[in-house]
Amino acid sequence: MPAKRRRAEKAAPVKPSTPALPEATFPKPASSRAARAAERRAAIIEAALDEFIARGYAATRLDDVASRAGVAKGTIYLHFADKETLFQELVRTALVPLIGRLAAPPPPGGSVRAALENFAQTFAREVVSTRRGDILRLIVAEGARFPSVADFYYREVVSRGLAGMRALLELGIKSGEIRNQGLAQFPQIVVAPVIVAVIWQGLFARHAPLDASEMFRVHLDLIFGERRTT
Amino acid sequence: MPAKRRRAEKAAPVKPSTPALPEATFPKPASSRAARAAERRAAIIEAALDEFIARGYAATRLDDVASRAGVAKGTIYLHFADKETLFQELVRTALVPLIGRLAAPPPPGGSVRAALENFAQTFAREVVSTRRGDILRLIVAEGARFPSVADFYYREVVSRGLAGMRALLELGIKSGEIRNQGLAQFPQIVVAPVIVAVIWQGLFARHAPLDASEMFRVHLDLIFGERRTT
DNA sequence: TGACAATGACTGACCAGTCAGTCATATTTA
DNA sequence: TAAATATGACTGACTGGTCAGTCATTGTCA
Numbered sequence: 001m002p003a004k005r006r007r008a009e010k011a012a013p014v015k016p017s018t019p020a021l022p023e024a025t026f027p028k029p030a031s032s033r034a035a036r037a038a039e040r041r042a043a044i045i046e047a048a049l050d051e052f053i054a055r056g057y058a059a060t061r062l063d064d065v066a067s068r069a070g071v072a073k074g075t076i077y078l079h080f081a082d083k084e085t086l087f088q089e090l091v092r093t094a095l096v097p098l099i100g101r102l103a104a105p106p107p108p109g110g111s112v113r114a115a116l117e118n119f120a121q122t123f124a125r126e127v128v129s130t131r132r133g134d135i136l137r138l139i140v141a142e143g144a145r146f147p148s149v150a151d152f153y154y155r156e157v158v159s160r161g162l163a164g165m166r167a168l169l170e171l172g173i174k175s176g177e178i179r180n181q182g183l184a185q186f187p188q189i190v191v192a193p194v195i196v197a198v199i200w201q202g203l204f205a206r207h208a209p210l211d212a213s214e215m216f217r218v219h220l221d222l223i224f225g226e227r228r229t230t
Numbered sequence: 231m232p233a234k235r236r237r238a239e240k241a242a243p244v245k246p247s248t249p250a251l252p253e254a255t256f257p258k259p260a261s262s263r264a265a266r267a268a269e270r271r272a273a274i275i276e277a278a279l280d281e282f283i284a285r286g287y288a289a290t291r292l293d294d295v296a297s298r299a300g301v302a303k304g305t306i307y308l309h310f311a312d313k314e315t316l317f318q319e320l321v322r323t324a325l326v327p328l329i330g331r332l333a334a335p336p337p338p339g340g341s342v343r344a345a346l347e348n349f350a351q352t353f354a355r356e357v358v359s360t361r362r363g364d365i366l367r368l369i370v371a372e373g374a375r376f377p378s379v380a381d382f383y384y385r386e387v388v389s390r391g392l393a394g395m396r397a398l399l400e401l402g403i404k405s406g407e408i409r410n411q412g413l414a415q416f417p418q419i420v421v422a423p424v425i426v427a428v429i430w431q432g433l434f435a436r437h438a439p440l441d442a443s444e445m446f447r448v449h450l451d452l453i454f455g456e457r458r459t460t
Numbered sequence: 461t462g463a464c465a466a467t468g469a470c471t472g473a474c475c476a477g478t479c480a481g482t483c484a485t486a487t488t489t490a
Numbered sequence: 491t492a493a494a495t496a497t498g499a500c501t502g503a504c505t506g507g508t509c510a511g512t513c514a515t516t517g518t519c520a
Contacts, residue, residue, distance in 0.1 A: 037465080058289040073511085083511090141286075145289075182447075186445045193422045203383075207385075219416075222410050291475065307477070
């Protein structure tokens, strides 16, 4: 028996997320060189993200990334020093929009519960079961092996997000909306069901679908006291 | 620049968990052949677990597993069909003791809170920051790529654990200890901080140590109402 | 036309899986 | 019981496919 292929699916298609960029059809009118270079870089990152999510870091082949991005392998090396750098920059890039949001919305004046409810539903809609959830899973899966990625994620996302959450919780405690004094010390508790929902989606959704939105609601009931009709 | 080594650490030591089995020094008096074979199989699984935890599935070399187990590579193939089978059987083996525990302790008669407190502290002590936590992280990291592993874990651990937790919660609701009716529908909420603690330990412990035990306590206060001195 | 971007064939390290041969142990025979 | 023979667990050098990274060549702008 000849050597078996090295991974379960040799090159299973991997759902394409972006339909190969419409303008890839006639690449001429794309503005300047610099602009086209940026486009290619973006295409590579996009393709690499899909592959890394589907196969994990070690099992991802740059040949596949290249062909998915519609680019030759050498081109990848014009934009990134090596596979590891590509991975790191990709995570950074993927997190930038998320980081923007984190600093943004302090409670506008409404109740803390309303703010958290908004937060939870936004998560249920835009993270669990979406590309953003995939990215989170990717970081959880590979973070331990890429300290720089874990560092970055902690610094730019986790610590900021938790700080914001803590501020919100302290507000709720001060105003009397939240009973439990200790909660401000562990904002992780508030976020935990979100993390679990994301992981569940990745591992067990096929066995037992989880209504994340409803779970978040129950959890908020736990934090703020009895149910109320939203 | 010559080809870079394929992974960050070529063969970084990886802390040995078992001190190379004392009897490996003079292998003679080991009982029967069958017994020695079983020992070797166990040694391979042990070594493979360490390597898979440290490097992930794809980046683990069976050569390393073999030398860590004190065995030739071919020997691995006498016990396991291939790398993937080794991985799957290893996860199964690692989970067996955990599965045993799950069925075991229904509330003896004490309060539901006491049962959950016991559960939480047991977890804080024996899972977060231990080999068991590593295994959980391994499953989270690789599960998506190994449906059979995710299936097994769901069937044998998750669904049973959650069922037990649900029963406990229903007991608490019936007795009045737990206010929130919806909790029984989402036992995941109760377990969520445990999962988060395990992941945190793997990714961020060096940046910001997390007092899992205390976090669990706060969370239980949330579920049962105000604090009480344990 | 000159400079820069892109290509993809190529290299060499790497590693899963194989297999002919060894030897400790078990079994049979004298 | 002791020698002779059979067994099969174990070994590790080897094979062949794989893939990160390179670079001479080709294409394309300004």
